[in-house]
Amino acid sequence: YLKGFQDPLPRYATAAVQRVLESFPVLVLTGARQVGKSTLIRGLLGTEKRDYRTLGRPDDLELARAEPDAFVFGDAPKTIDEVQREPGLLLAVKRAVDERRRPGQFLLSGSANLAMMKQVSESLAGRAIYLTLYPFSLGERLGTGTVGRWEDLIQRPESFMDLSHPTFDSERILLESGFPATLGLKDAALRNARFDAYVMAYLERDLQLLSAIANLLDFRRLMRVAAHRTGSVINQTEMARDASLGLSTAHRYLNLLEASYLIHRLPAYSVNRTKRLIKSPKLYWCDLGLAASLAGVSSLAELDRLNMRGRFIENLLLMDVLAWREFRHPRVEVLFWRTTEGAEVDLVLEIPSKVVPIEVKASANPKLADTRHLRSFLSEYGESAPHGVILHTGDRAYRLGDRIWSIPIGALLAPIAK
Secondary structure: OOOOOOOOOOOOOHHHHHHHHOOOOEEEEEOOOOOOHHHHHHHHOOOOOOEEEEOOOHHHHHHHHHOHHHHHOOOOOEEEEOHHHOOOHHHHHHHHHHHOOOOOOEEEEEOOOHHHOHHHHHHOOOOEEEEEOOOOOHHHHOOOOOOOOHHHHHHOHHHHOOOOOOOOOHHHHOOOOOOHHHOOOOOHHHHHHHHHHHHHHHHHHHHHHHOOOOOHHHHHHHHHHHHHOOOOEOOHHHHHHHOOOOHHHHHHHHHHHHHOOOEEEEOEOOOOOOOOEOOOOEEEEOOHHHHHHHHOOOOHHHHHHOOOHHHHHHHHHHHHHHHHHOOOOOOOEEEEEEEOOOOEEEEEEEEOOEEEEEEEOOOOOOOHHHHHHHHHHHHHHHHHOOOEEEEEOOOOOEEOOOOEEEEEHHHHOHHHHO
């Protein structure tokens, strides 16, 4: 919910969730804690008759542990929330599906990546579809239930031409959060207090379900180090040093942050023809507000002082494209490209028929000189890369050299135009 709206804000994921439930016996909906999963699935209860249970209730959790088969028994389709609290319940779900397979039989929700938990992935192999819910996109925050025009960017970049577009409001957007509990919060102190409580709840509850962490201060220190490295190639040796941790501990903590959907490792595009490529992933956060709070940033001036504005814009766009690609078929690969000589493209979108390189600029009027890395990519990959895109903070879309389109971020994330 957001001030000014009587009902929950519409989510881009809702239609896809409903389609999956019409065709598959099990849907597993996961995402970071408090990202809006429970609100979304409870909203579906009003459109169809489903039994709703949550393992966040002690009574339900006790029954799920003691009598898992009884817990999932019955003809009515079932929605089970917070399922990560008792992964063993998935064996009972498997037995129920194998006994009588029906579309929409189970909708399971949790704030841990269940597909990364061996006992869960083995239990539901061939029976479940996994979907991830991300924090609210800009379009969703404004009540449109939309994400960016990524399909047009890949297939029809010319559709952005000759239109009036809004400028990108960095002051309003870059430090905002997409978590429901912090939507619309302008007061930095209040926002930081909310995130302090969020991080503490994550450390004391969700994290302990994944792995016993004895020293929470160490883990939180690693989170702060990771926040300062938003948009950077992951160097675990340096991160371990900066957090005063052993390398194996830092590696484990990063894996746990990823399993909790708090960070995303952006893979490198590794198809090399003539150039040597960097293959280590880059690190981004699921939510800009959370990353800013952990990094101690409460204003755009502080973000600029740390030279992080461009990387935060990249992070915003990455989360939007991930929310879009989650429900697209065939699936789009989202990557970045970097050579050992230093040429880098911030995002690479790969579909079976083509690959599109995208550069992100924290400026309003990119020039031809800003396209040198895109031109290097287009030259390297030839016909498989028909065009490249520069996304910028201005209000005008225009051609910028051969096969390169300069497009406002405000045009891509169209709902912010209003």
